[in-house]
Amino acid sequence: MPELAEVAWFAKQWNPGLGFEVTEVRCHPRARIYRLASATRIQGGLTGLRMNKILTRGKQMTFGFGKAHLGLHLGMTGSLLLKDAGYIPERHDHLVIRQSGRSLVFRDPRMFGVLRLEGSGHPQWLRSAPPEVVSDGFTKVALEGYARRRGGAPLKSFLLQQEMFPGIGNWMADEILWRGGFYPGERVGTLEPSQIETIWREIRQVSRAALSIIGSRGDDPPKSWLFPHRWRPGGKCPKDGAVLCRQKFGGRTTAWCPTCQAPQS
């Protein structure tokens, strides 16, 4: 499930491990999540170190251990769990970090997630990261420039570009377009400047609210959002009750309201 706010929530699950030493690292060495950093490297790189930092940028997480950094991406089905010290890993628990008193678990059935290992200093994958969409660095001007560059893309695929919108995923993109009243297949280049500004505003509002509701409290968004209605067959638009449409844009299933988000032509 991990998009911006879910990533923040999962990162928080490992907070109780801050300040504690890693006593053991258990891995499923052949799991695909070790394709960038082998299980042996990760075990050797983390054992004996104290976790002292947790950072997230978009969908990317970083756990600092002093002289080593563990980078973690949850992919499509990854999650982080906090378990007790004697926890016995289950089938899809590919990484278990043991500390005195707890186990930090990375579970990922589809294994689209990935781990990285780097030394001390600011990790490379963070240095090249774009500004967070809720930060001051995410400006209307930057968005306008990016929209000019990708004028041929449908709005839905546009919003999924992590180089500009780190953390936005399938459901957030749908939520943003639905709130702004945009047809997901609309080409970016046909939008007026005022419409680009609307998108900018909705990106920030959806992201801030999601971080507060999901990221901080672990709750689900309320019924007034598209979120709880979007996957149910026959799900209805919370604004006007119209039955939602489902269609692929940019290879991703998209839920949208045929009346609130009617195509322009």
Next chain:
DNA sequence: GGAGATGTTTCAAG
């Protein structure tokens, strides 16, 4: 049994 699932990378085509 088949389709599809809240992601990213890679490669082909325009």
Next chain:
DNA sequence: GCTTGAAACATCTC
């Protein structure tokens, strides 16, 4: 060289 779109990745659920 740039952008866009589709396939591939692995497993589970409906």
